[in-house]
Each structure stands twice: as C-alpha cells, then as structure tokens.
Amino acid sequence: MERSLSHIALFAALIAVLGFVPQIMLPFGVPITAQSLGIMLCGTVLGAKRGALAVLLFLALVAIGLPLLSGGRGGLGVFASPTVGFLIGFPVAAFVAGLIVERSRASIGLAAGIGALVGGVIMLYAFGIPGLALMLDKTLPEAALMITAFLPGDLIKVVLAALITQGIARMRPDALLSRA
Amino acid sequence: MLTLTSPRETPLHGWPAGVKLAGLCLFTLALFQLTAPLWLVGVAVALALGHLALGRDIAAAGFGLLRPLWPFALIVTVWHLILHDPSGGAVILLRMGSAVAAANLVTMTTRLSDMLAVLMRLVAPLSRLGLPGDRIALAVALVIRFIPVLSDRIALIRSAWFARSLRPPGWRLLVPAALAALDEAEHVAESLRARGGAG
Amino acid sequence: MSGTQDQAGIELQGAGLTIRGRVILSDLTLTLTEARIGIVGRNGSGKTSLLRLIAGLVAATAGSVQVDGVDPARDRKTMLSRLGILFQNPDHQILMPTVAEELTFGLRQMGRADAETVARAALSAEGRSHWADQPVSTLSHGQKQWLCLMSVLLMNPATILLDEPFAALDLPTEARLTRRLAALPQRLITISHAPAAVASCDRVIWLECGRVRADGPATPVLAEFTEAMARLGADDADADLSA
Numbered sequence: 001m002e003r004s005l006s007h008i009a010l011f012a013a014l015i016a017v018l019g020f021v022p023q024i025m026l027p028f029g030v031p032i033t034a035q036s037l038g039i040m041l042c043g044t045v046l047g048a049k050r051g052a053l054a055v056l057l058f059l060a061l062v063a064i065g066l067p068l069l070s071g072g073r074g075g076l077g078v079f080a081s082p083t084v085g086f087l088i089g090f091p092v093a094a095f096v097a098g099l100i101v102e103r104s105r106a107s108i109g110l111a112a113g114i115g116a117l118v119g120g121v122i123m124l125y126a127f128g129i130p131g132l133a134l135m136l137d138k139t140l141p142e143a144a145l146m147i148t149a150f151l152p153g154d155l156i157k158v159v160l161a162a163l164i165t166q167g168i169a170r171m172r173p174d175a176l177l178s179r180a
Numbered sequence: 181m182l183t184l185t186s187p188r189e190t191p192l193h194g195w196p197a198g199v200k201l202a203g204l205c206l207f208t209l210a211l212f213q214l215t216a217p218l219w220l221v222g223v224a225v226a227l228a229l230g231h232l233a234l235g236r237d238i239a240a241a242g243f244g245l246l247r248p249l250w251p252f253a254l255i256v257t258v259w260h261l262i263l264h265d266p267s268g269g270a271v272i273l274l275r276m277g278s279a280v281a282a283a284n285l286v287t288m289t290t291r292l293s294d295m296l297a298v299l300m301r302l303v304a305p306l307s308r309l310g311l312p313g314d315r316i317a318l319a320v321a322l323v324i325r326f327i328p329v330l331s332d333r334i335a336l337i338r339s340a341w342f343a344r345s346l347r348p349p350g351w352r353l354l355v356p357a358a359l360a361a362l363d364e365a366e367h368v369a370e371s372l373r374a375r376g377g378a379g
Numbered sequence: 380m381s382g383t384q385d386q387a388g389i390e391l392q393g394a395g396l397t398i399r400g401r402v403i404l405s406d407l408t409l410t411l412t413e414a415r416i417g418i419v420g421r422n423g424s425g426k427t428s429l430l431r432l433i434a435g436l437v438a439a440t441a442g443s444v445q446v447d448g449v450d451p452a453r454d455r456k457t458m459l460s461r462l463g464i465l466f467q468n469p470d471h472q473i474l475m476p477t478v479a480e481e482l483t484f485g486l487r488q489m490g491r492a493d494a495e496t497v498a499r500a501a502l503s504a505e506g507r508s509h510w511a512d513q514p515v516s517t518l519s520h521g522q523k524q525w526l527c528l529m530s531v532l533l534m535n536p537a538t539i540l541l542d543e544p545f546a547a548l549d550l551p552t553e554a555r556l557t558r559r560l561a562a563l564p565q566r567l568i569t570i571s572h573a574p575a576a577v578a579s580c581d582r583v584i585w586l587e588c589g590r591v592r593a594d595g596p597a598t599p600v601l602a603e604f605t606e607a608m609a610r611l612g613a614d615d616a617d618a619d620l621s622a
Contacts, residue, residue, distance in 0.1 A: 005315060006368035009322035010330070014361040016323070017330045021353065034354060041358055057319055064295035065184045065287045068327075073248055075184045075287030076201075080208060080279040082252045136256060137272050146255055160351045167355040168362075175362040324476040328516035367471035370436055373455065374464045375474075375534070376488020 004050055007177060011042050011054035012061070019070040032153045033070040039090050040120040040161040043097030044112040045168060047178035052095035059087060085131015089124040096123045101165075101178040108169040108179060113162030120161065121154050183292045184284075186241065190234045192289035197298045200286045208279050217267050220274035227281050238288060245284040246277060296320065326364060333360040388412035389433055389538070389568075393442030396428055396589075403428045404589040407442070416568045417577025417597065419604055420586035421611075426570045427467075429586060430540050433568070434464050447537070459489050463531035463565075467542040469523035472530075478502070478518070479511040481526060485534045501533055521552035528559070538566040545576055574601045 018034040043051035058068065067074035079087060097112075097119030104111035125147070133143035169176050186193075192200070214220055231239040253273055260269025287295075299320075300313050307313055337356045341349040389411040396404040404425045420426045431437045432444055435451025435458050444451060451458050466472040475481040479498055486494035502508050510518075518526065524544070531539060544560070545553045560567060561579070569577050577583055583600040585593040593600045 002369040002372040003365070005319060006322065006372060007362070007365040009319045010326055010361045010365040010368065012319070012323045013326040013330050014358065016327050017334055018354070018357070020331065021334065022348075034351070037351070037354060041354070045358060045362070057316075057323060060299060061320065061323060064299055065290065065292055066324075067182065067184050071248060073245075075245070075284050076204065077245055077280040077284035077287065080283040081249060082276060135276060136252065137268075160354075164351065164354045164358065168358055171355065172359055172362060175359070321475050321480065325474060325515065328514075329470055364471075367466075367468075368474060370431075371466065371472045371474055373436055374434060374466075374472075375485040375530075376455070376459050 007046055008050050008054045008057060011038075011046055011051070012057040014038055015042065015055065015058045016061070016066075016068040019068055019072075032157060035070040036120075036154075037157055037161055037164070039094055040097055040116045040157065041164060043094035043099075043119055043178070044101050044115050044161060044165040045176060045178055046094075046098065047102050047180075048095045048098035050177060051098040052091040055091040055094045059090065062087075082132050082135040083128070084135065086124060086128035088131065089127030092127060093119040093124040095119070097161075098178055107166075108176070109162045109166035112165035113158055116158040116161035117155075121151075121158060124154075184245070184287050185291055186238055186288045188235065188237060190238060190289050192234060192285070193291065195289075197290045197294040198301070200290060201298060204283055204286050207282050211275055211279055211282075214275070215271060217270050217274070220271055220278065224274050224278050224281075227278055227285070231281070231285065234289070238285075241288060242281055242284055245288075246280060249276060249280060252276065322368065326368070329364065330357075330361060333357070333364075387447055387537075389447075390445040391433075391442065392445075394432060394439045394444050395441035396425075396432055396437060397440045402589060404432065405441070407591060409584070409591070409594070411566075411568065411582075413581040414566050415580040415582075416566070417580035417583040418568065418570045418586060419572065419574060419577060419583060419601070420592075421572060421608070424586045425589040426572075426586055427542055428589070430464070430542055430568070430570050434458075434462055434540055436464075459485070459534060459536075461537050463534055463536035463539045465524075465527055465531055465539060465541045465544055467544075467546055469520065469527045472527045473515050473523060476514055476516075477511070478513050478515060478526060481515060482530050482533060485530055489534060497533060501529060505529070521548055521556075524548065524552070524556065528556070532563075536565065538568065539563070541567060541569045543571055543576075544569065545571070545573070574605050577601070 015035060015038040018038040021034050039055055042054045045051070046054060062068050062074045063076060063079060065075050069078060078084070097115035100115035100118055101108070101111045104114065106114070125144075129140060129143045129147065132138070132146060133140050136143065136146075138146070165176075169179070174180075211220075211223065214223070228239070231242045253276075256269050256272050256276075260266055260272075296317075300317060303311070303316055304313055306316075334353065334357050337353060337360070338349060341353070389409070391407045391409045391411075394404065394407045395402070407429070418426050418429060428437070432439055433446065433451065435444075435446070435453075435455065438452035446458065447461055449457050449461070451462065464472075473481055475484050479495070479502070482498035482501065483494040486497060491497065499508070499511060502511055515523065515526065541560070544556060548556065569580065571577055578597055578601060580597050582595065583593075583597045583604075584591055585600055585604050593603055
C-alpha cells in the first residue's frame, strides 16, 4: 500500500518538475515538453493503474491552482481552454500505455514504444481532437488538421519514451512496476 | 509553494469556494449557449470590468493568464478571415477568452486550502471504491513536499552532466530523473511504514 | 501489551536476511536491553539492514525478531509507540510540506486527536513557533535533522534507532545533537562507521559481513575495530576496490 501511494505521489511530482526543465522547440512554436514525456513514462514505468492515478493526482493539483503545467500554466482556466481534451486524455493515455506494457510479452523497449504510440498519441488524440472541435466550434477533421503540426513531435516522443523506459529497465530492473 | 491565488485578499476571496465553482460551471454552460456576438462582447466587457473592480493587479494577472491562448487566437483569426466569416471567428474568440478568464478569476480569488477542501468533498464518494479521502490528502501533501526535492535532484543531475559534457542533456536527463523519482518513492514508502503507514 | 516487563528489550533469535539470493545478515542472536547501544561496521557490513530488521521495515527471512515481545514487521501499530527511527538522510524521512504538518503526521497515524496542539506546543517549547507553517524545503540540513528527531520524539517511543545520525552535519550542529541525544531517557541504538559516534555507549556490536564479529563494552570492542580498520586501510586498496 505504502509503495503504491509513494510511487503515485512521486511520479505526480516528477511530471510537475519536468514542466520546469527547458523544452525543445520545433517549428511553428510547437514545444516538445519533457512534461508530456513524463505522462507517457507514468504508464510505461508504473503500469496502467498507478500511472493513471499519478496523472490524475497531478491534474488535481493543477486544477486547485498550482501552476504546474509546462510554461507555468495552471488553475481552472486550463480546463476551459481549447486543449482541455488533451488534459482529460492524459490519464487515459497513461493507463493504456501501462496496460500495453503490462500485457505485452515484447521486449520492454518495444512494448513501451507501442504503449506510448497507442496510449500517448492515438488515445490522447481521440480525446484531444473532439475537445478542440467543441471548444473552437470546428468539425473533427478541421480540428485534426489544426494539430497535425504536433504529430512529428509526438512521434519523436514515442521513440524517446521507449528509449527512456528501456534505460530505466536496464539500470534498475526491479523498479519497473509495470513489469513487476 | 507558489500558487496562482492572489496574495492580496479581494472581496471574492471571502466567498465560499463551492459557490464560486458552481457559479463558474453555470457561467460556462450559459456561455456556450450564447451565439450572438453582441451578447458575448457584453460578457467579455463585464468580465474585464469585474477584474478591474477587484484591482489592477488582478486584472494584470488575469490578462497574463490568457497569454497561452494566443496560438489558438491566431489560428481561429486566420481561419475565419480566409472563410470571410469574421463574426463567426469573433464568437469563438470571445467565448474562449471569457470561459478561460472566468475560470482563472475563480482560481485567483480562492485559497489553495479552500480549493483542496472542495476537492476532498468531491472525492469523498470514492471512499466506497476503496480510495479514502485521507489517503488522497496524504498523496497531495507528498507531491507538494517532493516537488522541490526532485527539482533539486534534477538540478544536481544537470550539473553532473555539464561537468563532463559540453552538450545539454536533452531527453537523456529523463532516465536519471525517473530513477530519482523511483528511489525517492522507495524511501517515502519506508518512511511511511516507519511512522504508521498509509492506513 | 502491559505487564511485559520481562520481555522489555530487543530479542533476535538466529535472525537472518536474504534478499534475492544474497545473504545480507545471518545467524544473529542478540538480546539488546542496554540504554545506549552502538553498532559499528564497514560499508556493506549489514548495519543499516540490521536497523531495518529491528525496526520491522523488512521481515527476517530466517529466525525471529521481537521488540518488547512483539514482531516489529507484523504489528506495525504497536511499533509506533515502541520504536522510532532517525534515517540517515532527513530528506528521506520528511513526508509533509510544512514543519507543523510533519510534526503532526506520526501523531495522527497513532490516532491522536490533539496532534496539532501537541506539535505547536512542542515547537514553542523549543522556541521555534515561527517555524510552524514554514515549508520544510527552506530548512538547512541540520534543521531538517532536528525536525526529524522532534517528529520521532513526539511519538514518544521507548527505543530510537539512529542511522549515522552525524553524517553531513557540521561540528556545532553535531555537538548540539550529541548533547540532545545524551539527555534522552529513551533507549538509543546508534549505527555508525565512525568509532567516535558510539564511544560512550554501554555496549558496542561490531558487524562484519552480516555477522557479529565482536560484542561487548565500548572500549575493547572499539579498540579492536579501530585497529582492524587501520590495518585494512594500510593495505593496498586495489584488492578491496576492485572486488
């Protein structure tokens, strides 16, 4: 019990801290934030349930007014902004990524990559695009078009999430709760 | 810990947090029913005046919090100019700005502890699903406690990197950062156990 | 558990600890009743594992461990009032964001309704009331160590386990903490690699490779320990460091 709770809390803190580290800028002002990688890692490292709870805990702290989203954003306003769908999709993304790593028999790097792609991109977009469409009064294809600029960055993140999870597995095999 | 709540007390700080949040929900729902640009202009002006009435610091902070919306504002503006539908674009922009500004106003005028109390009331039904509120409160406290600890750890990892490399660590930083979080989690679990556990 | 005066103390019967096939501690049979006990040993000798075993943070994989007649790994609730631990790194121990919350944490776990009052009273008795709502991240290392000790003392355990309590403390802070600890009525079990830290103990146990190498009054045990360490240090270090 203590271990679950402490891992959930520490990974929620990790997502927050990764919002403060410098980000890599892609063209069109699209940042690759270490923070969104942190969301994927919650799933691939902690597994489905703990990963999703860590992300939910992080979002709860953002909602009650801590400026923990990358760029110092936070408060209730971010849940009224056009990207609300992505925020709602975050815990689902971590859950699905974790579930795939837990269930897959593939090597940890490959499983984490597939998990990050299906959870962190496909599931996340499945929530983010309708949110965007609703908030900006656009059709789904129009909303999807608006975020195509993010796709290359998100695919890079999938590869990075796989490499990082593999790195953790190599350095501390017992620590990977998703494969425990 | 730094919060978005205004340190200067305004009359809105005194209102019960639950009332403000319920009001915000109703306001946002109503906002999405409005389609006439003139009505939305009225709402936006009223919100701006409301901010100013609470003080210029609130107005300035509120304006600052709207800044991350600029990419969307740009996309919507260009989109609707190309479609020759400026009033349609104005409706979207005014609605987006008003919804976000109103939500931020509640955040700025509600203390973290009051917000936390509302959160605890909202998650209370979860105890029947095996997630007692005190455990959630403990988790929240742990996150606030360990954000500065992990932040220091990552700063140390960065300096250790720069001590032996000329290039910035980039994504590679995340492996030791995640390991640091995993290690801290084991220590916290042990300390929790030493002092009575998580129930 | 009242009326167990005859069982007071810490009793290890053939206790051992094996983690993933690696033997960490083996065949420890000890009865610890003295007021001040020191445990010395080199890095990796199993000192900290022994402390974790006594504290009930890990369960023995062989033999038994009893604290005042209770299995510390099983009955955590009873242990809260029997045993306190001061970890080596205060940052591994402090769980709450502010000083007052940290002080009340353990008391609340014990079910004390007056936790807040007790904590604030303790702070003001120490002349540090102004610390109550301060974030712990603003405290210095020595101040954090002090906070950890206060949090443990508020729970009023009969025994306190100290893991290298003076590591990373400057000399004045170390002197203050030494004085503070010496005055405590509790049984103290101090773990250290430094003979000086346990020199005033009633009994010293020297641990080597997870076994007791020597056990007895401080002076002879520490003399033997210091001599052995000096001899090892004088040897060519390569054999040791490349192991």
